[in-house]
Amino acid sequence: xxxxxxxxxxxxxxxxxxxxxxxxxxxxxxxxxxxxxxxxxxxxxxxxxxxxxxxxxxxxxxxxxxxxxxxxxxxxxxxxxxxxxxxxxxxxxxxxxxxxxxxxxxxxxxxxx
Amino acid sequence: xxxxxxxxxxxxxxxxxxxxxxxxxxxxxxxxxxxxxxxxxxxxxxxxxxxxxxxxxxxxxxxxxxxxxxxxxxxxxxxxxxxxxxxxxxxxxxxxxxxxxxxxxxxx
Numbered sequence: 001x002x003x004x005x006x007x008x009x010x011x012x013x014x015x016x017x018x019x020x021x022x023x024x025x026x027x028x029x030x031x032x033x034x035x036x037x038x039x040x041x042x043x044x045x046x047x048x049x050x051x052x053x054x055x056x057x058x059x060x061x062x063x064x065x066x067x068x069x070x071x072x073x074x075x076x077x078x079x080x081x082x083x084x085x086x087x088x089x090x091x092x093x094x095x096x097x098x099x100x101x102x103x104x105x106x107x108x109x110x111x112x113x
Numbered sequence: 114x115x116x117x118x119x120x121x122x123x124x125x126x127x128x129x130x131x132x133x134x135x136x137x138x139x140x141x142x143x144x145x146x147x148x149x150x151x152x153x154x155x156x157x158x159x160x161x162x163x164x165x166x167x168x169x170x171x172x173x174x175x176x177x178x179x180x181x182x183x184x185x186x187x188x189x190x191x192x193x194x195x196x197x198x199x200x201x202x203x204x205x206x207x208x209x210x211x212x213x214x215x216x217x218x219x220x221x
């Protein structure tokens with residue numbers, strides 16, 4: 001039972017570099033989410049995808065792009081990384097009729113210097 | 114002001130006691146509420162959901178919802194050291210918003 005798998009687990013970038021965080025789920029869930037978690041701020045929704053082929057902005061979408069490649073995969077791209085994007089990033093998924101994340105990946109710890 | 118408010122704690126309780134975690138929300142249209150547990154360095158885990166006024170019990174956990182007071186709580190009976198974690202409250206209508214989490218420490 002893999003659940004939600006995120007790669008990489010850790011990453012250090014320099015300001016201005018780009019990278020893509022990968023997420024895949026094997027539970028046949030329709031909905032997928034990307035969150036960031038910062039001390040004192042809690043979990044904040046970056047983007048979500050209610051179904052394959054659709055994506056919507058969350059609370060903090062600026063500086064990010066997403067792709068729902070297929071039902072299993074939902075990637076998050078930082079085009080030009082900034083120190084303010086240093087955070088822990090979580091991908092999550094849920095069944096179609098739910099509006100909240102049910103299963104989270106282990107997270108990606110991203111530092112931008 | 115965040116839509117979902119929690120005291121960050123830490124809340125310290127002795128082993129075997131009842132831990133009471135509280136959460137308030139500002140959006141009266143919110144219909145769904147959830148509690149997640151997050152161990153240090155780990156990802157959140159959904160432990161309870163509640164949709165209507167009153168209490169919902171699951172083992173040692175009881176979620177309480179009072180929509181008139183815009184208040185959600187989580188009670189943990191017979192607290193164990195393994196319950197030491199941060200508890201995230203989340204609520205909303207079409208999309209949920211998370212509180213900052215309350216850190217619970219259960220003292221042996």
